[in-house]
Amino acid sequence: MRVNRLFSALMVATTIGATAVVTVPTQAQAKSTSSLKTFPKAMRGTWYHYEENNGYYYKSMKISSKKMTVKNFLNPFYQKQAKWTGTIHPLKSQRTFTEGSSSKKAHWTSARSVKGGYTTVLAYGIGATNGGGTYKVIHKTYKGKPVKVLYSKQFMTIQGTKQVTDHFYKTKAQAKYFNPVGALHK
Numbered sequence: 626m627r628v629n630r631l632f633s634a635l636m637v638a639t640t641i642g643a644t645a646v647v648t649v650p651t652q653a654q655a656k657s658t659s660s661l662k663t664f665p666k667a668m669r670g671t672w673y674h675y676e677e678n679n680g681y682y683y684k685s686m687k688i689s690s691k692k693m694t695v696k697n698f699l700n701p702f703y704q705k706q707a708k709w710t711g712t713i714h715p716l717k718s719q720r721t722f723t724e725g726s727s728s729k730k731a732h733w734t735s736a737r738s739v740k741g742g743y744t745t746v747l748a749y750g751i752g753a754t755n756g757g758g759t760y761k762v763i764h765k766t767y768k769g770k771p772v773k774v775l776y777s778k779q780f781m782t783i784q785g786t787k788q789v790t791d792h793f794y795k796t797k798a799q800a801k802y803f804n805p806v807g808a809l810h811k
Contacts (some may be wrong), residue, residue: 660716660737663690663745667762672775672793673800683797686756686775693734693746695756705724711748711756743778758791765792767799 630653674684675722687694694710711734729765732747734756743761743789764771794800 631807638748660735661713661744662715662744664693664713665738667773668744668760668775670795672795673797674791674793675797675800675804683800686793693756698756707782708754709748765788767802 633806669688669690671685671687674686676682676684682697684698685696687696694708696708698706698709708730711732713736714733716735718795730749732786735747735749737745739745739759741761743759745759746757746759761776761778763774763776765774766772773795777791777793791799792803794803
């Protein structure tokens with residue numbers, strides 16, 4: 626009986642030791658990508674911004690999982706453009722993306738997550754202004770209730786000046802309420 630217990634203890638120890646050797650924890654090797662495959666869910670929907678440039682108008686952005694449509698935006702020469710639709714494309718490097726000039730890629734856009742919960746969106750091409758920026762969904766109080774706001778972070782332009790921050794709201798009424806005199810009078 627003593628030999629039987631000794632043999633059983635030896636078998637258990639060998640089994641546990643073999644299992645420990647076989648099941649060594651491994652680190653996951655996830656494929657790193659520098660851009661997102663879809664826009665974040667918090668950013669999706671239609672957003673409005675009230676602006677002034679030779680008259681008052683609403684700028685709108687409609688963001689779905691893979692598309693971004695911008696209406697009434699200014700191009701790099703400060704000319705109002707009617708509409709632009711971009712499709713998201715995952716990229717390894719956004720640097721080459723912004724320096725291109727291919728007409729085939731004119732409706733491409735790229736997005737990536739950055740520090741602080743922000744999402745940087747880039748439109749394809751040199752000097753593209755159609756929807757590009759660093760965005761985050763924040764909250765403001767509108768008529769006593771919290772509302773979602775798509776906040777566009779301030780950034781430095783090529784000339785070294787700071788770009789004015791924009792706030793996009795879920796309704797036109799909210800956009801006009803929070804910015805009654807347009808973007809140029811902030």
